[in-house]
Amino acid sequence: MVFDKLLEEKKVLICCGSGGVGKTSLSAALGLRAAELGKKVLVMTIDPAKRLANALGLENLYEIEKRVPTQKGELYAEMLDMKRTFDDFIYRLAPTPEAAQKVLANIVYQQLSTALNGSQEYTALERLLQAHTSGKFDLIILDTPPTKHAMDFLNAPAKIHTLFQESIMKWFLMPFSTLDKLSLGLMNRGTKAAFKMLERLAGSEFISTISEFFSAIRDWQKTLRDRTAEVHRLLTNQGTGFVLITGFNSVKIEEARFFENSLKKGGYQLSGIIVNRAFPLWANADSGILKTDKTADEALNKLKKHYQELKRYYQIHLQAYTAFEKELRQNVLFLKIPDLSQDINSINGLKNLMERL
């Protein structure tokens, strides 16, 4: 099967794509196939809609590394709980459990860990690194959170990193609550003015809560930075491959092109592209249905008309994809999965999907 090579070679596969293209089902199908090849594989998804649970026929997937029965190999699945991963992370960073609890109780932290731009993505990568470092798995497949554009996933953590930059921390670590002459004197004029404005907008209590939060985590900065660097190393490592999962229409092709380019620029490795629900199997053949010649049969005429309409529709998209495929480097796997009209969210459906890999 086309994707076996990747499943054999890579340690980490990251499945990206915009919402609604079937990332979760395909991540699960890839995992199932890897297990069939005898691998010990973990499939991780971070999605509040419990989609992987659904696809794997599991009801409760909040436990981590949950075993999914397979005939060969070992398949584990988990749904990332953002809040818990973040909390665990804090517990590991903090010198004492008390210090961790202090941070967890901070309302700024509570907002940060759930509502912050990019916190889902950050958590996914943190958990990926953790599972990878444990050395328990031959392969980890990460189903990325749904984003409007495939690249958002890689861009989001950068926002969090800036927040933990030394300069910002230092700024918020000043004794804001008192706003005394000394601390204002230490700031440059621009920062001073900006700070006064923030206080006017948000109220001084907010500022002191932020200040408290940063002072609680001030000593972990290095660990955080190291962690970030490690994640980056893992993502750009030879053993890590990105798989773009995309749908079958012209807008999605543009997105796929853009994604391929951006990955290249960022130093990441695009290993494969899967075009999901590409075209029904019959659309490829020159079907005998058109040759059936009974012009008086009303139903048959309707079916013929429908067939021609669908076929034309799929052919237009197919041409666009063929052109795109030719632009790709040779070592990028390219796979089109036909529109399987039956339900794929059962273990049999997944196996069927897997057969197409």
Place this chain on the structure above:
Amino acid sequence: MNLAQKKLIFVTGKGGVGKSVVAASIAVEQAKLGKKVCLVELGGQSFYESFFETRGITYEPSEVIPLVHISLLTPDESLREFVTHYLKIPKLYEILFQNRIMKAFLSAAPALSEISILGKLTSDIREVIVSEYDVIVCDTYSTGHALALLRAPIGLSQTFKVGPLKDHAMGIHNVICDPSKVHYVLVTIPEELPLKETLEMFDTLKKEFKADVDVVCNLIYSSELNSAEKTHLKTELKEQDAVDFLEYVIQKEGAQHEHLKQLTNKFPQIYGIKHVFKDFRGQELLDTIVPQLERPWFLTNS
């Protein structure tokens, strides 16, 4: 769609179900009733520019179709407008946002850009400004992100104990919970996972925002063959690929029927949009959709 006195319509749904196209269709349908409509898209990149094959869709609304003005509400510009409004003096905004540290903090800070976006969308209802539009149709993010957006005001009002931001956030929250002014449209397609997400989202919207919700089912597949015709063809067709094609059609419609049944059981009144197998975009596609929004859809139609 009966939106009577509604001033603000949030359109959301699972990724990939065609939210933006449905939002544009609702905008056009409302414009046909003689209303002046502002169609708002969120995020950094305009979808409608390529959809309508036009240029220059920016923060300032521009009339792309008669009576429909489109605006791209970027977080940055909303935030700028919001802060400027609060600080009164535009120059101060520059000081605040040109500060490297503040910029990094504000761009990462939770809820601020969400608050500015919602603040802008609700400014007419909150009587901050007098809008020239009769109704705003907002092509919101997909369900998960949309919820984060809608929950931002209440979240923020818990973070700030006092101060103008708290009052502002509460004001916005009260508006988006007011079914006399605000309407929600959930877009789905007749497939298992989008459907599940729709049901969950419906309950959440009801519970947290007392929302008035309409459901639109997009991409309903139809071969136009009735069951008698299908049975007839089953016995009639001999060539293998013709049989296979018929089987494909029957399976697809069968699976879909189950989902539609589930959907109509939960929602007695929905709007349905047929899947058009043409490479339409822009006005041409909307022309096929808008009439379908004028009356509810029933399962017997399919």
